[in-house]
Amino acid sequence: MKKGFLFVLAILAAGTAQQALAQTKKVVADKIIGKVGDRIILQSDIANAVEDIRRQGGEVPPNPDCILLEAELVKKALVLQAEKDSVTVDDAEVESLIENQIRGFIQAYGGREALEEIAGRTIYQIKEDFRKPFKEKELANKMRSKILETVRITPNEVKDYFESIPKDSLPYYESELEVGKIVIFPKPSRDIESYTAKQLNDIKKQIESGSRRFDQMAKLYSEDPGSKDNGGQYALNKADKGMWDPVFLSTAFKLKEGQISNVVKSKFGLHIIQCVSRNGDDAVVRHILMIPPVTEDELNEAKGRLDSARSMLIAGTLTFGEAVNKYSNDEDNKFTGGWEMSREQTSMVTIDQLDKTMIPLLKNLKPGQYSQPEVFTTEQGKKGVRFIYLRTRTEPHRENLKDDYNKIAARALEEKKQNILSNWFADKISTYYIYVDPKFGSCDSLKPWLDASASRNK
Template sequence: MLLFLCSVTLMAQDSLAIQDSQVEPPKSMDLVAPSEVKQAFKRIKLDGIAAVVGDYVILESDIEKTLIDLKSQGVSDQDVNRCQLLGKLMEDRLFAHQAVQDSVLISDDEIAAIGERQLQQLVSQAGSLDRVLKVYKKEDEESFRQELNKINKLRMLSERMQTKVVEEIEITPEEVRQFFNDIPKEERPVFGAELEISQIVKTPQAPEEEKQKVIDKLNELKADVEDNNASFSVKAILYSQDPGSKSKGGFYPMSRETPFVKEFKDVAFSLQEGEISDPFESPFGYHIIYIEKIRGQELDLRHILMVPEVPSSAVKEAIDELKDIKKKIEEGAFTFAEAALNFSDEKETKFDGGVLRNPTNYDSRFELTKMDPSLYKQVSNLKDNEISFPIEEPDPRGGQTKYKILKISNRYGEHTADFARDYMKIQELAKTEKQLKAINDWRGTHIEDTYISVSKSNRDCDFANNWVKE
């Protein structure tokens, strides 16, 4: 049941770590007497062990539980079978085992912080900790946390080992060309219809008096917590405008790697445990942060976000300015790219002519079938070189609402891959193939070098890898 805590695929793989135990395998099969090997397999059979990879044990019951979980999520028997699942679990443990051998470090604090996030999310969804424990059939919070930590540690070790295998792999232009030329013409990929989109953004600003009102209110909340022992968590629930943490009393676990804005992280890591920051500004508004706990480089914090009110006059001014920019572009006073450079408030796009970048690959093209639905809705009715009327775009993270005009700069129909036209996509495909080959080569080598045993009942599986070592 723990599959729902992370992404479906990863947790489906990792839930079988629930009953992982450390074993002491023989250092080399050559050093083990035949009678001892025979006795070991007897124990495996009796204990219901499906396989052993290095220091990790996979139980038969683990496989069955994961299959049940996958089916409950709509995965059919045709999509995954028992042998495929066992093979994938063995792969994960091979990577995790080698990560330990190579001293890939994951701190207990980091694992605990991830588990805390997952638990907080579950409690928020279920309504109470007791309900969570009941759903996952756990007697108490401690045993549940221990299980989460086991799952997360194995997953993170496996992921980081795989990253280590491929992190230095680069692809040269000649390798990209060779990769493309090796694909028969009739088998070359077909790319769907694509768009290049540009935008000009205006973000209405709150006046200074509104900003000061927010700062004063945050100082008032801080003083009430410090002087009167008021609950920061309750204050966050009542006053915070952050949709991601308001219902959790402003709670976030955070590490140096957490993708929060620099302003927020700089303040958080400058505070001591139990300290509340002064109000400070970020792109989302104004915050105060309370450090609940420090665990090495991991923080448990609560924060309150308040956004100064933007008057309707400022909104109207932004919309009118965008309408005026649109009119002047259409009249030929300047190009869209020139207008973006001179008038757009969005730093990420203004210096590139307003061109939007696909967040998946940083290319300027968006494939229609893979485009964010909200963006697709905004541009779907635009003709080539037509400029939209101003569009309101609230920030889903609680930041300031912005207004924008959009233009389709280029349109590409569905087409068979072309080396020059689709170079970036082909480069990505070539690099992925090179990384997969490196992973496969690594896996083959380490299967031979690692103690692995597969129970008799699973030896007839048609594994993709040589787990049985025949």
């Protein structure tokens, strides 16, 4: 069972939205190929999962039917044990997870109607289809967490794990950096903001008169690259407060279908918003964004403020965290404490994970140094001023305990958990009623399950 078991656990933990959606469409020919207690596994469950990996461009593992069936058997066993141990999942928690998935689908497919057409089901039916598998997945994850809640790793175990790796198998790491930045977006003058608002009001009048369509004007005038080519359209949900500017979201949900808002101001600039359709907490809207330009004087003033901040940092009279809080007015920048974050949400990043416009600033910096303040433009066309702080830079190297202890410890801990779970299942399998279709007899990873199935069904 240990071979490939980590991949099985990864599949169990993932549960992507696309995999969930695939379950709404079963293949025509179906049969029971596995059973744990009273929980059945259908051929279509495995076929859909394999097809979903392919559809997303993922790498299909060798013998995918074997590995995916094992993942389902593992999940069913964890669910049964969770019920025995009185581990529960709150219905409201499951409902929230389902709602988040549905909102993700609506956003991905461009609206409620598009989702229903792709799924061949109504939103209500999709939610009903999701309820049982979502609850099972959460129960399985909670049971797994319960089994592993006391597992820890010691420095000696990390050392032993590292020394067990063949030296020619140790990974090679490219250079990694810890990079911070302090950003100021100058506020445009009232006159320029008023002029931009007048432009938007003129566009609104043309649309309301019927001489122009909103989507046409969005393609011509909107400065939002994320929606410009799509006529300014977005799918929204009231609960997505973390994803949208609060003023934008609030204004969108006050509109009636077809209605266009007055000019509103968000952190991105000025907008007019049109409600295309509304269904409860879901809405499809269009918007036109215009960013009031800032003058050279305003940019130079911001540059002067950052020059002062940089001088105090170099003198040691101000810490980087204090400087971020005092000077930066970029909300995203403040949220991370000024640090650039990797895909794994750590402060160590590789060059390819940085904004390309930052790379020239880092070229001549040594660890502990600050770049000169510079004017830059965001992808949305907004002008600001920033400077960069390079805290650390690692050299390209072969993995070692000194430089990479945390990464090695994380892998060692995961392997320890894998072994504990594998042993736990080896002890528990015989206590469940198990059935595995004999056609999977060639699957080495399923041997304990096949043995249990054979002994139960003699």
